[in-house]
Amino acid sequence: MNLENDIQTIVVQAVKTLYGFDAETNQVQIQKTKKEFEGDLTVVIFPFVKAARKSPEVAGQEIGEFIHKNNNIVSGFNVIKGFLNLNIHKSYWLETLNNIHADQHFGILLPAEDADIMMIEYSSPNTNKPLHLGHIRNNLLGFSIAEIQKANGWKVVKTNIVNDRGIHICKSMLAWKLWGNGETPQSTGIKGDHLVGKYYVLFDQEYKAEIKWLTETGMGEEEAKKSASLILEAQKMLLAWENNDPEIRHLWETMNGWVYAGFAETYNQLGVDFDKIYYESETYLDGKSKVEEGLKSGVFYKRDDESVWADLTGEGLDEKLLLRGDGTSVYMTQDIGTAKLRYDDFDIKKMVYVVGNEQIYHFQVLSVLLDKLGFEWGKNLVHFSYGMVELPEGKMKSREGTVVDADDLIAGMIETACETSEELGKLDNCTPQEKENVARMVGLGALKYFILKVDPKKNMTFNPKESIDFNGNTGPFIQYTYARIKSVLRKAAEMGINFGTKIDSDLEISEKESYLIQLLAAFPSVIEEAGKEFSPALIANYEYELVKEYNQFYHDFPMLKEENTHLRQFRLILSESIASVVKTGMKLLGIDVPERM
RNA sequence: GGUCCCGUAGCUCAGCUGGAUAGAGCAACGCCCUUCUAAGGCGUGGGUCAUGGGUUCGAAUCCCGUCGGGAUCACCA
16 A cells, blocks of 8 residues: 555565565665656665665666566666655556545545544633734644644644633732723724733733832841732732632633633634643642652652752752742642543543743643653653744833734734735625635644744744735745636636546656646655644645645646546646645645635 | 753744755745636745764764753742
8 A cells, every 4th residue: 555665575575586685664665756856766786785786777677677576666766876756657646646546535544443643732712812923833733732742643632721820810800900090992992801911011010110119118028029919919819819718719710801802803713623621720739739648658858948859850950949938839830730630530641732932841831740650651741842933133021012902913914914905806795794704714824834834842033023924935825826726726616627536647748747646645644744743734834735735737737628538627626626636735734725815 | 950841044933763965934026817716826135053072874853061041849729
């Protein structure tokens, strides 16, 4: 079935027969033949020249002849330097296309009934500020990774841990209480998360002003930070929250409610979702009790000030605080509690955390701690860490107002898509509703592709001034190709062309056409690789290459006007298969494709 | 200072477990719509793959050093 494996096996046989050399199949390097040479697949001969005791050219020639003679897929070959270029029979490619075309779920491995569960945590926002560009990368990666793992046969549970408690939440609550005058999203028309974010910023400003005032009266800066009335108030509020003070709890619920409504809107715009949401306010106590257990069993220890620590120096890490002297929990404690709850809820085989690379250390520690606490899955947790999104000037800083807001960015992308669409005028006889749908798909497609095509582990630069492109290596380019194919297929239907399902395998097709089939055939292995590597970028780059090749084909080869009906049928089937793979691949990136644009 | 990541064209990025003359897009310039959607296609110019060594028949890719950028080593999350 798999062409490359077949070739590998034959090469092993060839080397054995010709030179008595036992090669492993994975020693046989097969690659796509470079465009400037003739052939479809290339076998690298160098690994066998020693055993052959011949020059690479001669050995290549001999192996080529052996393959040619003992295999009916290979129609011919040539040897250049140490590279054996094989031509594959056109009929093989046509058969391959027939199979791809017939396969409803080509490239996708549907999860079995008893498939293992992979839980993927992503997004994980704070409830005190709106989502920004960094969150967008997180959300898009998390969602796409989930889709990709599903396509690799996993049962995926998408989860989100909302950081809804702690001193930072109290800051915005306090600011609202002091200066809010009862403002609500309804009264102001401001989206809930933005309204709360406003008060978080306000707190910070007022707090800084107070510190400044205190230091001017002669107080040291450190002391001023600790004794400013605002921070003391906030801490008091946190304590009241922990003691279930009804008034504080009510305010907390109200303001969090605003934020959740806002987040829901942004998630909806982005097209991401979750199967199960956890809230830190509901998990941190489990973390505490788990730490207490560890303390009893001697995994952790207590210091004189009653704080609880883990000594990880044996693992090459530092000592880590797990509970403060006053018994309150820290970030790590909460993650332990959340992990416990999740494994109680689901039979998780693999846990994946989509969290920025600034937390690599945190997850190293978490992994060791979970292991020490007796969770057998702790050691194998995956921290899928991704790089920062930077602006040309460097990191985004909320203080300097250089944060790129998620809602603004999305709205801007859709707006630009809409304008471009109007200029081109291709949707003039569509309803406003249809136009809006297309603008949304294209605008979001541009944004999502822009972010997902980059290797996740790298930092990436985003320049808000040079807004995201719609031409070239972009989402809309790929969407456009899909729409074009669909247009041709619609016309074919109008003309009453029934192109059936099967192509005669003795049809004469061009290099370009067989190459397109070869690219199509690679789709399943791309999905597999993307799953293993946790890399949507592999899918994105594959889609681009496929579509780029197809556009050349589209330009040079007639379809509806082709007079040879067999050839016409073949080209329509090829196009339909490409459209299908484009759609499936884009779906894995969370990108929709329009029927026309 | 310890640990980790990154450095490829003016800019943004590809380059799979080492393989042929390092590829795209953007930007610049030129060409192609009486032909299936020009959000397209074709062409031109643009590179010491940060740098110095090493391994190898062969290195952008693997190893070591140096330089540059970033992250982290919080009783913040």
